[in-house]
Amino acid sequence: MTDRIAVVPGDGIGREVVPAAVEVLSALPVDIEFVEAEAGDRVRDETGEALPEGTVEVVSGADATLFGAAGETAADVILPLRAAVGGYANVRPARAYPGVDALKPETDLVFVRENTEGVYAGIESEIAPGVTTLTRVVTEEASRRIAEFGFDYTEARGDDVTVAHKANVMRTTDGQFLDAVRAVADERGAAHEEALMDALAMHLVLRPEEYGVVICPNLAGDVLSDLAAGLVGGLGLLPSANVGDDNALFEPVHGTAPDIAGEGIANPVATILSAAMLLEHLGHDEEGARVRSAVEAVLEDGPRTPDLGGSATTEDVTDAIVGRLG
Amino acid sequence: MTDRIAVVPGDGIGREVVPAAVEVLSALPVDIEFVEAEAGDRVRDETGEALPEGTVEVVSGADATLFGAAGETAADVILPLRAAVGGYANVRPARAYPGVDALKPETDLVFVRENTEGVYAGIESEIAPGVTTLTRVVTEEASRRIAEFGFDYTEARGDDVTVAHKANVMRTTDGQFLDAVRAVADERGAAHEEALMDALAMHLVLRPEEYGVVICPNLAGDVLSDLAAGLVGGLGLLPSANVGDDNALFEPVHGTAPDIAGEGIANPVATILSAAMLLEHLGHDEEGARVRSAVEAVLEDGPRTPDLGGSATTEDVTDAIVGRLG
Ligand SMILES: CC(C)[C@H](C(=O)O)[C@@H](O)C(=O)O
Ligand SMILES: CC(C)[C@H](C(=O)O)[C@@H](O)C(=O)O
Numbered sequence: 001m002t003d004r005i006a007v008v009p010g011d012g013i014g015r016e017v018v019p020a021a022v023e024v025l026s027a028l029p030v031d032i033e034f035v036e037a038e039a040g041d042r043v044r045d046e047t048g049e050a051l052p053e054g055t056v057e058v059v060s061g062a063d064a065t066l067f068g069a070a071g072e073t074a075a076d077v078i079l080p081l082r083a084a085v086g087g088y089a090n091v092r093p094a095r096a097y098p099g100v101d102a103l104k105p106e107t108d109l110v111f112v113r114e115n116t117e118g119v120y121a122g123i124e125s126e127i128a129p130g131v132t133t134l135t136r137v138v139t140e141e142a143s144r145r146i147a148e149f150g151f152d153y154t155e156a157r158g159d160d161v162t163v164a165h166k167a168n169v170m171r172t173t174d175g176q177f178l179d180a181v182r183a184v185a186d187e188r189g190a191a192h193e194e195a196l197m198d199a200l201a202m203h204l205v206l207r208p209e210e211y212g213v214v215i216c217p218n219l220a221g222d223v224l225s226d227l228a229a230g231l232v233g234g235l236g237l238l239p240s241a242n243v244g245d246d247n248a249l250f251e252p253v254h255g256t257a258p259d260i261a262g263e264g265i266a267n268p269v270a271t272i273l274s275a276a277m278l279l280e281h282l283g284h285d286e287e288g289a290r291v292r293s294a295v296e297a298v299l300e301d302g303p304r305t306p307d308l309g310g311s312a313t314t315e316d317v318t319d320a321i322v323g324r325l326g
Numbered sequence: 327m328t329d330r331i332a333v334v335p336g337d338g339i340g341r342e343v344v345p346a347a348v349e350v351l352s353a354l355p356v357d358i359e360f361v362e363a364e365a366g367d368r369v370r371d372e373t374g375e376a377l378p379e380g381t382v383e384v385v386s387g388a389d390a391t392l393f394g395a396a397g398e399t400a401a402d403v404i405l406p407l408r409a410a411v412g413g414y415a416n417v418r419p420a421r422a423y424p425g426v427d428a429l430k431p432e433t434d435l436v437f438v439r440e441n442t443e444g445v446y447a448g449i450e451s452e453i454a455p456g457v458t459t460l461t462r463v464v465t466e467e468a469s470r471r472i473a474e475f476g477f478d479y480t481e482a483r484g485d486d487v488t489v490a491h492k493a494n495v496m497r498t499t500d501g502q503f504l505d506a507v508r509a510v511a512d513e514r515g516a517a518h519e520e521a522l523m524d525a526l527a528m529h530l531v532l533r534p535e536e537y538g539v540v541i542c543p544n545l546a547g548d549v550l551s552d553l554a555a556g557l558v559g560g561l562g563l564l565p566s567a568n569v570g571d572d573n574a575l576f577e578p579v580h581g582t583a584p585d586i587a588g589e590g591i592a593n594p595v596a597t598i599l600s601a602a603m604l605l606e607h608l609g610h611d612e613e614g615a616r617v618r619s620a621v622e623a624v625l626e627d628g629p630r631t632p633d634l635g636g637s638a639t640t641e642d643v644t645d646a647i648v649g650r651l652g
Pocket of ligand 2: 168169198400404548579
């Protein structure tokens, strides 16, 4: 069966790392049809639209999407695309790799971020001159759904679950979030810890090795997963998945890196690991595992891009990973 | 002139570290009248009220307040007390000290956190079964006020200003925050950088030495300052001030530490440094500086409590600091 994969490189280094990941996918014995589509600053400058309707259609109609990054239009592009695939769960693994300099080499975290509501519900207004409001929305339904996803994910991984919240201040909304997670945990007889997001930020910096899966409201997941990128050596290694019921979008956590875009030295690892998540999502577990092992082998003793202290190009690293696919 | 200082030890180690700080203040040639008042779980268990009206009166009527920590009633106690002093600016220095093990020994940050609105405005409701909302409020007035405070503070310190925000998602509310900061910066011809709070979380972990003063919306300041505590070795060293137009409240950033409360081994440094901020706020700059130097000397080669790897008691550390007041 052919998998139809939408490929949306976007802007900046997205245009370098997405082709690298496509090269890796193409080297595997899986039958993929790639359909490319545009989104971001570049297509906005050309056509006036950062997210053309055609791109949304390609993404909606595909089995999964590989996205790169978008520039100043990032929010206009990625939030609707996440919605287009129904991606309610944003999964962000953050682990340190042997051979890569990390502030906290024992880090092996996975953030499971609620991806549809919270402050991202985006209901804002200026209700009087100089007085603005945003309505943060938290529902039982979405909270239960992310909790179910998080506990399923954890069961597969065999890990601890921590739930991040700020229910001492956001009593009703994060209270709703916590209640839903507790109910799901109870129904399953699953253990979980609860942590205030501020205290958790400190504990993750001090002792990330004590944590496993962290289920988070939307903004908490956004901030804590970036924090964790700092612990493992930066954003160049962090993949992510936006998983919906019957579609999904995969993207590196990093952005367009305008400072190095076009130089051919962007680290392709985050996007290649996102492609590994895509493979596993589509049931190609063995191929996903092969990509992961190849990446790990190259990170351990292969060429590395400047962000990891090396002087290799995107192409060098990609070739090395393809060469190690085994 | 006698300064009238309200002293609210609260719960847990608050009852150990606040007396320690009072001991240090009492050893200085400043004329202080201390007025003690209760707040927290303990007084709630006795009287049914976590924050007795009498305590609010004492705090409102004092020249400044030294607060310890409160247990599960923390939000019920500290948010109204911050409001009682009109504390619109929450100032949280986070620096590493020579001699103290820190993940990032070059850290020397000050968070200037907006302390009156954002999600802390606390307007929440369950608008339908399982559907909850919180109204985040950001006004031009409060945003300008914290910006003015932040730039004043920075001028005195001679540092860089970074403004944290998430205006790519919270376009109207954090947009308002950013606009106000930009307007104040323009009026003063002051430089500032802007940073998305998620990216900033990562950058602070990787390169805290590149940042100085960070002006933040309320929740961003809450989370980022705790993150910074992780960089400098934990919460035991972080003081804070809640500054209003004509009153102020000073408190350690840490909580009640129930695991060690009552053992006499709590680290009093965060509260003693909060007392130094209190002295400076009341115009006793020289005495504030003496306390700071004494703390630094003791951190460098004096006794230390177990959280810093020592085996000294709260009393030992306090005595050592008093002994070094010079
Ligand atoms: C670009 C932005 C809307 C996005 C988010 O906040 O989710 C980004 O920060 C991320 O984490 O992927
Ligand atoms: C106890 C809580 C309400 C408080 C806050 O969120 O401000 C605490 O986390 C702090 O930072 O002092």
